[in-house]
Amino acid sequence: MKEIKIKIKDLTLHYGQKLALNNICLEIPDRRVTALIGPSGCGKSTFLRTLNRMNDLIPSARISGEVLIDELNIYDRNIDVVNLRKRVGMVFQKSNPFSKSIYENVAYGPRINGINERKVLDEIVETSLKRAAIWNEVKDRLRDSALGLSGGQQQRLCIARTLSVNPDVILMDEPASALDPLSTSKIEELIHQLKEQYTIVIVTHNMQQAARVSDYTAFFYLGELIEFGKTKTIFTNPTIKQTEDYITGRFG
Amino acid sequence: MAENTRFTAESLKKKFRLSEFLAEKFITGIAFLSITIIVLIFVFVFREAIPLFRTGKAKEVAVKEQVTKINEGLKPESYGDTVNQASPVVVTNKPAPQAYDEDVIRQVENKKALKTLNTATWQPVSDNPRYGLWSLFFGTLKVTLIAILIAAPLGILAALFTSAFAPTWLREILKPAIELLAGFPSVVIGFFALMVMASFFQDLFGYASRLNAFVGGVAMSLAAIPIIYTITEDALSSVPATYKEASLALGANHWQTAFFVTLPAATPGIFASILLGTGRVFGETMIALMATGNAALLSANPFESVRTLAATIGAEMAEVVYGDTHYSVLFLIGALLFIFSFGMNALAEFYIKGRLMKRFMGR
Amino acid sequence: MMKTFTKIKGALIIGITGLSVMVILGIIAIILVVVIIGGKSQFSWEFLTSFPQDGMTKGGIFPAIYGTVLLVLIMSVAAVPFGTITALYLTEYAKENSWIAKTIRFAIRTLAVVPSIIFGLFGLGFFIKFVGAGMDNAFLGGRLVWGQPNILWASLTMSLLTLPVVIVSVEESMKTVPRELREASLALGATKWQTIRKVVLPGSVSGILTGSILAVGRGAGEVAPLLFTGAAYYLATLPSTLHDQFMVLGYHIYIMSTQSANVDQTLPIQFATTLVLLLLTFILNLIGVVLRSQIRRKQK
Ligand SMILES: Nc1ncnc2c1ncn2[C@@H]1O[C@H](COP(=O)(O)OP(=O)(O)OP(=O)(O)O)[C@@H](O)[C@H]1O
Ligand SMILES: [Mg+2]
Numbered sequence: 026m027k028e029i030k031i032k033i034k035d036l037t038l039h040y041g042q043k044l045a046l047n048n049i050c051l052e053i054p055d056r057r058v059t060a061l062i063g064p065s066g067c068g069k070s071t072f073l074r075t076l077n078r079m080n081d082l083i084p085s086a087r088i089s090g091e092v093l094i095d096e097l098n099i100y101d102r103n104i105d106v107v108n109l110r111k112r113v114g115m116v117f118q119k120s121n122p123f124s125k126s127i128y129e130n131v132a133y134g135p136r137i138n139g140i141n142e143r144k145v146l147d148e149i150v151e152t153s154l155k156r157a158a159i160w161n162e163v164k165d166r167l168r169d170s171a172l173g174l175s176g177g178q179q180q181r182l183c184i185a186r187t188l189s190v191n192p193d194v195i196l197m198d199e200p201a202s203a204l205d206p207l208s209t210s211k212i213e214e215l216i217h218q219l220k221e222q223y224t225i226v227i228v229t230h231n232m233q234q235a236a237r238v239s240d241y242t243a244f245f246y247l248g249e250l251i252e253f254g255k256t257k258t259i260f261t262n263p264t265i266k267q268t269e270d271y272i273t274g275r276f277g
Numbered sequence: 278m279a280e281n282t283r284f285t286a287e288s289l290k291k292k293f294r295l296s297e298f299l300a301e302k303f304i305t306g307i308a309f310l311s312i313t314i315i316v317l318i319f320v321f322v323f324r325e326a327i328p329l330f331r332t333g334k335a336k337e338v339a340v341k342e343q344v345t346k347i348n349e350g351l352k353p354e355s356y357g358d359t360v361n362q363a364s365p366v367v368v369t370n371k372p373a374p375q376a377y378d379e380d381v382i383r384q385v386e387n388k389k390a391l392k393t394l395n396t397a398t399w400q401p402v403s404d405n406p407r408y409g410l411w412s413l414f415f416g417t418l419k420v421t422l423i424a425i426l427i428a429a430p431l432g433i434l435a436a437l438f439t440s441a442f443a444p445t446w447l448r449e450i451l452k453p454a455i456e457l458l459a460g461f462p463s464v465v466i467g468f469f470a471l472m473v474m475a476s477f478f479q480d481l482f483g484y485a486s487r488l489n490a491f492v493g494g495v496a497m498s499l500a501a502i503p504i505i506y507t508i509t510e511d512a513l514s515s516v517p518a519t520y521k522e523a524s525l526a527l528g529a530n531h532w533q534t535a536f537f538v539t540l541p542a543a544t545p546g547i548f549a550s551i552l553l554g555t556g557r558v559f560g561e562t563m564i565a566l567m568a569t570g571n572a573a574l575l576s577a578n579p580f581e582s583v584r585t586l587a588a589t590i591g592a593e594m595a596e597v598v599y600g601d602t603h604y605s606v607l608f609l610i611g612a613l614l615f616i617f618s619f620g621m622n623a624l625a626e627f628y629i630k631g632r633l634m635k636r637f638m639g640r
Numbered sequence: 641m642m643k644t645f646t647k648i649k650g651a652l653i654i655g656i657t658g659l660s661v662m663v664i665l666g667i668i669a670i671i672l673v674v675v676i677i678g679g680k681s682q683f684s685w686e687f688l689t690s691f692p693q694d695g696m697t698k699g700g701i702f703p704a705i706y707g708t709v710l711l712v713l714i715m716s717v718a719a720v721p722f723g724t725i726t727a728l729y730l731t732e733y734a735k736e737n738s739w740i741a742k743t744i745r746f747a748i749r750t751l752a753v754v755p756s757i758i759f760g761l762f763g764l765g766f767f768i769k770f771v772g773a774g775m776d777n778a779f780l781g782g783r784l785v786w787g788q789p790n791i792l793w794a795s796l797t798m799s800l801l802t803l804p805v806v807i808v809s810v811e812e813s814m815k816t817v818p819r820e821l822r823e824a825s826l827a828l829g830a831t832k833w834q835t836i837r838k839v840v841l842p843g844s845v846s847g848i849l850t851g852s853i854l855a856v857g858r859g860a861g862e863v864a865p866l867l868f869t870g871a872a873y874y875l876a877t878l879p880s881t882l883h884d885q886f887m888v889l890g891y892h893i894y895i896m897s898t899q900s901a902n903v904d905q906t907l908p909i910q911f912a913t914t915l916v917l918l919l920l921t922f923i924l925n926l927i928g929v930v931l932r933s934q935i936r937r938k939q940k
Contacts, residue, residue, distance in 0.1 A: 077827060084735060095284035105291045111829030112284065121820040123839065133838070134828040183824070190828055193284070300833040301733060307722055308729030311747040311807075314800055321765040322758065431660045438657035451661060453929045458668050460925030461918070462861025464890040468897055468914050469671050472678075472907075502664055532650040553753060560755020562864035563890075567898055587757045587864075594761070595868045599769070611761040615754060622753045626746065 030055035030194065030224040031076065036090035038071055038080065045071045047248045049090070053241070058216060058225045060239035060256065062232070064271065067245040069228045070118075073196050076226065077113035078106050094194070111138070114192035118199040118228075120179035122171035122186070127163050130171045130182055134190035149189055157185035158215050177208025184215065195219065197227040201234065213238050232272060236260050244268045322612050329605035332388040386602040394606075399573035399584065401593065401603045408606045412575040416490065416583030417559060420569060423494025423579060424501055424558045429551050431498070432505030439506075440513035441535035452510065459503035467567030470496035475568065484580035486570055491579045493569030497561050501554035508553060512546020513539055549625040556621035560614050562587040586610050672918070679915030682908040688916070696874060696896065697906050701913050706878050707791070707871075707886035708920075712856045714795035714882075715802060719859075720852050722799075723806025727844075730807075731814040732836055752804035756864040763797030763869040764789075785883055792882040794870035801865055802855035809854060809932065813847020814840060816938045850931040857924030861917060863890035873899075889917040 031053040038046040046068045053059050061069045071080065078099060080086040091098050099109055111134075122130050131150045140146060150167070154160040159181040163174070171182055180200055187195060197216075201209040216225060216238050229235050235242055235256065242259040244252045244267075252259060252268045263269045389406075396409030439451045474496060475487045516539050524538040525531075540547075565571075570582025571592060590607050597604045690700035726744070734741035773787030780786075817840050825835040863871070871891040879886040896910045897903060903910075 079823065079827065082823070082826070097284045097286055097289065099284075099289075101286075103286070103291050104289050107294075107829055107831050108289050108292065109829075110827055112289070115823075115827040117820060117824065117827075119820060121818070121824045123821060123824070124843070133825070133830075137828065137830045137834050137838070186824075186828065294831060294833075297831050297833050300836075304725050304729045304733060307725040308734070308744055310722060311726060311744055311751060311803065314803075315747045315750055317766060318754065318758065318762045321770065322761050325761070325765045325769075431663060434657045434660035435664055438654070438661050442654050442657060443661075449933075453933060454668070455661075455664055456929060457922065457925055458664065460857055460861075460921055461668075461671065462863070462890055462921055464861065464863045464893050465671070465675070465914055465918050465921075468893050468910070469674065471897055472910075473674055499667060506664070530646070530650065532653050533646075536653055556753050556755075560757060562755065562757040562867075563894060567894065587755060590757050590761065591864055591867050594764070608761060608765070611758055615758050618753055618755055618758075619750060622750050623746075626749065 028055040029053065030094065031226075032091075032093040032096075033075075034091040034093065036072075036075060036092060037088070038068075038075060039087045040083070041085040045086075045248050046075070049250045051243060051250055051253055053224065053226060055224050056220060056222065057240040058220050058227060058238055059241040059243065060235040061226065061228045061243050061245060062230070062235050062271070063245035063251075065230075068248045069245055070198050072245065073115075073198055073226060073228055076194070076196055077110050077115055079110075079115065081106060111190050112192050113194040113196065114187035114190065116180070116184050116187055116195065116197040116200045118202055120176060120183050120203070122174070122179050122182055124170065124172055126168050127171045127174070127182060128167040131185050131189050134186060138190065153185040153189040154182075156188050156215075156219070157181045158211060158218075159185060175208075177204045177211065180204060180208070180212065181215070184212075188219075192223070194224045194226070197225065199228050199230060202230060209234070232260075232274075244271060246271070318615065322608060322615055326605050326608035326612050328383075328600070329387050329390065329602065329609055332384050332391065383600075383602065387605070390602045390606060397575045399589070401606070406603065408603075410586075410610070412573045413584055413586050413589055413610070415575055416569070416573065417585040417587070419490045419577075419579065419583055420494045420497060420565065420585055421555060421558045423491060424497035425551065425555055427495060427498035428501035428505055428554055428558075432502045432550070432554070433509050433547055435502075436506050436509035436513055437535060437540060440510050441539060442532070452507075455506050456503055458499065459507070461499070463500055463561060463563040464567070466496050466499050467564040470564065470568035482580065486572075486580065486582045488568055488570035488582055489580045490569060490583040493565055493583065493585075494579070496564045496568045497558045500561055500564060501558050504557055505550045505554040508550035509543070509547050512543040512550070515546075516542045552621050552625040556618045559621075560587050560618050561585075562591040566591050586614055590614075672922075675911060675915050675918050678911030679908070679913075682912035683915055687912055691876075692874065696900065696909075697902060698909075701889070701892060701909075701916065703875060703878055703887040704889045704892040704913070705916070707888045708860050708890075708917075710791060710879065710886060711795050711798060711866075711888060712859045714792065715798040715859045716852055716856060718796055719799035719802050719806050719855055720848065723803050723851060723855075724810050724848055726803075726807050727810035727814055728836065728840070730811055732832070732840065748804045748807055751800070756801060756862050757867075759797050759801045760865040760867055760869055762800070763793055763865060767793035767796055768869065788883075789868060789870035789885060790883040791870050791879050791886045794866050794886070797865045797869050798859045798862060801862060802859050805855045805858055806848075806851035809851030809928075809935075810844060810847045812932070813844040813850065813935045816847075816935060817843035846931060847935055850928050850935065853924050853931070854928035857921045857928060860924070861890055861921045863888075863894055866891055889913060889920070893917065 029052045031051075033049055033051040033053075036046055036049040037044070049072065061072065063069055074080045075088065075092060076099075080088065088100065090100075092100060094113070098104070123133060125133070128150055131153050132146050135146055135149050140149070151160065151164075154163060159178060162178060163169075163182075171179065174182060180203075184200070201212045204212065213234065216227065219225060220240075227235075227239065239256045241254065242256045243250055244259065244263075244265075246267055252263060252265045254264075259268060260272060263272065269275075386406075390408045393407040394410055396407060397411040398407040398409040399412055400407040400409075435451075435455065439448050439455075443451060470492055471488070475492045478484075478492055478495070479487050520538055520542055521534050524534040529537070565585040565588035569585060569588065571584045571588060572582035573584040573589075574581050590610055593603070594607050597607065687700040688705060689702050691702055693699035726748070730741060730744065734744070768787060768789060771786075772790075772793060775786045776782060776784060786792075821839050821843065822835055825839045826832075830838070866888060870885050871888045872885040873887075873895055875885060875887055893910060893913050896906055896913065900906060
């Protein structure tokens with residue numbers, strides 16, 4: 026097995042009284058794609074958001090356990106959440122570009138890091154857009170509003186925006202769920218390229234997609250991690266019946 | 278690009294961000310300003326009224342007075358004159374050379390004023406000033422009653438029409454249109470009442486005084502209508518759809534549902550709207566100044582002139598000497614108005630809204 | 641038989657409620673029409689731009705317009721930033737349902753229902769007699785400059801009165817900034833303050849604008865708070881410093897219609913002045929209401 030990037034130990038999360046994640050233990054390998062699958066409401070998004078402490082924003086969320094990235098517990102009192110999020114980027118289910126120009130969307134991250142020099146910004150914007158495989162489509166209209174792009178383009182722009190701050194880990198919450206097949210395949214291709222440099226965790230409802238893009242798969246059910254392993258193994262030879270039922274679509 | 282640096286404790290060490298810290302403290306501080314203002318209003322309106330209750334030194338004078346009276350055999354009414362003779366500065370209202378004397382005079386006046394508060398005669402500018410609040414209070418009440426008797430039915434019925442009977446497109450026009458009335462400055466409504474309504478009603482009813490409680494009340498209802506309308510409409514629209522559906526399912530038709538289900542379910546909200554409308558009218562100044570005639574008469578006749586509490590402050594504050602008894606009495610009236618509107622609002626909020634909540638949450 | 645009876649009752653109820661609506665709309669229309677008809681003969685460019693003449697029996701109302709504009713400008717400078725920041729606190733920093741947030745909201749609503757004359761008293765007692773007189777004693781050796789009614793104190797008094805208007809509008813529009821955008825910004829490693837500056841505030845510009853317009857509309861029409869904080873009956877010159885008194889449209893109407901010796905003679909001037917004030921507030925409110933309904937549509 027590859028080197029481990031993120032190690033989750035006994036992670037439990039409550040929303041108020043409601044238990045959303047129950048005692049999750051999981052090891053996410055470095056520079057690989059890990060897919061999170063499971064029925065709606067089982068806690069995939071909640072789990073994903075614990076990895077960059079997005080759940081801190083929800084007042085009712087209470088968390089216990091550890092999340093170690095490179096052996097460093099990100100829930101430690103001395104961790105700077107702002108800097109953590111710079112290293113653990115996130116792409117949301119609904120594409121959410123700012124109502125600014127395409128250029129400014131990608132430059133947003135560098136700018137908040139204090140980079141204001143035109144040339145440097147230009148370069149970051151260009152490389153980020155290229156890596157997100159959208160450069161050719163937008164290079165002539167960088168000053169146009171990002172809201173004028175198509176849904177698929179917007180989502181790739183959001184990926185470019187995430188790449189612009191140069192994270193180590195990228196979290197994706199159903200990044201292609203609202204997209205047409207063509208845009209979806211573009212994003213999948215992109216994920217394939219990105220995993221050479223980034224550790225990627227992706228939530229998906231689409232079994233084929235999970236099978237296509239991921240190296241490892243974790244199956245969640247009702248806030249519990251049921252099974253985790255190589256995608257190939259999970260999809261061809263799951264050890265737990267629930268997993269098999271879910272994957273083959275025989276789920277209640 | 279990503280050279281895959283490792284996560285280390287140093288690179289992610291908690292950072293103190295000064296701008297972040299200052300922004301939060303600053304914003305929080307400013308937010309407290311609204312509370313501070315309310316407290317300051319309380320403090321400063323009362324602060325200017327409180328000297329009225331300083332009468333300690335009046336006793337000394339009273340004793341001396343007694344002696345003088347016996348000596349000179351004066352009638353009790355000329356009590357004030359004696360003091361004036363003692364220090365003529367009062368007449369000119371210039372700063373007295375001897376602060377002690379002025380203070381004493383002030384306190385004597387205060388004492389007299391306090392005794393007259395509980396009467397019906399408002400006669401602040403005279404040799405023997407009287408500060409009876411009852412005629413002002415009843416005048417205000419009379420105008421308020423007239424205004425609410427007009428505004429409440431109109432506002433509530435119009436709100437019922439808007440929320441229950443009007444089609445959506447009409448509703449989206451009606452609400453903002455009636456809210457525009459709230460944007461009419463009260464001085465404009467007062468001017469309209471003074472110039473147009475007063476003559477119109479006088480021709481219609483043929484009463485003697487052109488400006489009176491009725492004209493003032495009708496004019497003030499125009500200020501109260503938008504408040505009552507808007508809050509009632511909100512209350513009616515927030516009655517859960519399940520209520521209406523249940524009623525309709527039981528075979529009640531549209532208007533029956535609106536009248537017997539929606540309207541009663543929204544009573545607390547409607548009550549709150551009337552309270553706030555009352556508060557608005559009670560403290561309304563410009564309309565009162567311009568349309569009520571401003572005579573402090575104590576009478577039940579709606580067609581007599583009246584003088585309201587707010588109008589009294591508005592008309593007299595600019596003329597009084599800073600810090601004298603009259604000044605303090607006007608601030609006392611202000612304090613009463615403030616307490617009244619504060620109480621109305623608090624009542625509307627805590628009691629009514631709580632009930633409304635409980636009702637909709639299924640008790 | 642029973643059914644027709646029910647139907648008649650229904651028609652009656654719809655009729656009465658509909659009639660109430662028409663009465664209210666009718667009153668609005670009548671006021672507008674009467675003021676327009678009464679004022680239009682005198683209403684002219686000349687009237688708007690010239691000074692009063694012959695003891696205010698002739699001439700225009702320029703000083704009153706100037707004073708009104710100055711008043712609402714100074715008022716906005718105070719009320720808009722403070723209102724916006726308070727709204728920021730309520731939407732971004734305060735924990736929903738914390739007692740602090742609840743108390744602040746209660747204070748704001750109280751501020752909105754306190755009679756406007758009380759603000760006048762407060763302006764007199766606090767700004768003029770406490771702050772102003774205090775400044776005179778501390779810096780000017782007791783020379784009377786700030787301790788008397790003037791445009792600064794009047795404007796600040798007015799800004800307290802219009803603060804709730806700003807807060808409510810801005811808060812409403814801040815709530816329309818989608819949570820997703822805030823999250824996007826934070827997920828990129830922006831701090832809260834950066835997110836506010838770059839995402840929340842730009843997203844609520846329309847609300848700040850709406851709040852300002854509604855506040856100006858309110859402030860331009862209020863008279864009671866100005867009665868003893870700085871509005872003047874007549875001034876031959878325009879206010880040139882912050883400690884000058886000023887003329888203002890609403891007060892001008894009040895004075896001309898109730899205190900002047902020859903009320904009848906100046907009737908056209910009074911109507912025209914009222915027309916100016918009504919148009920001003922009406923247009924401002926119209927813009928504000930339209931903007932606000934757009935924000936509300938976005939909310940849904
Ligand atoms: N802010 C919140 N407050 C309270 N409960 C929440 C909150 N967010 C999520 N939940 C609950 O936690 C559980 C897990 O939610 P989560 O969004 O993680 O599910 P999911 O697996 O991502 O579902 P989906 O596939 O539909 O996105 C759900 O039951 C949800 O109702
Ligand atoms: Mg989800």
